[in-house]
């Protein structure tokens with residue numbers, strides 16, 4: 001199911017373009033809505049959510065999947081925490097499908113999948129750690145490698161094959177497609193705009209995303 005909304009970027013309280021390969025952290029109060037826009041199409045936005053006041057509670061892929069009995073995310077999906085609570089709800093989605101299984105690219109995965117010469121290419125795992133470190137410098141809230149649970153991937157197409165395998169496929173997204181997430185609890189959103197060059201998750205051409213936030 002996809003659903004668009006009439007939220008006007010002019011009324012957003014936050015509006016920025018995040019280049020590929022860069023990280024972003026932002027706190028959302030309950031009721032605030034975050035929109036991610038896939039500006040040029042076929043761009044994966046790797047995302048983590050934490051409870052802003054108690055980051056030991058965070059997005060949990062297993063709780064989310066079992067809660068909705070569905071591996072893909074779209075309008076109406078409730079993003080659940082490791083304590084079973086609803087952290088956020090997807091309230092609009094013009095793309096139609098988002099991934100819960102593919103995880104984040106890392107130097108280890110790059111080496112295993114694509115060769116040792118790819119080990120030190122940029123990766124979402126490194127971007128997450130850098131973004132969390134910068135967040136810690138600003139706020140004193142220290143989050144690091146032990147806080148990297150399996151993430152979700154907006155706009156990324158990771159279909160499950162009939163044999164039960166996972167494939168990175170060409171994107172289901174397109175220029176201007178967007179998804180909106182409403183915070184149900186105080187949230188820390190952490191995004192890595194994926195720099196991956198070795199598979200089709202970014203169409204072999206990582207591109208910027210736009211991030212907007214509206215008040216409740």
Ligand SMILES: [Zn+2]
Nearest residue numbers: 105124194196
């Ligand atoms: Zn990545």
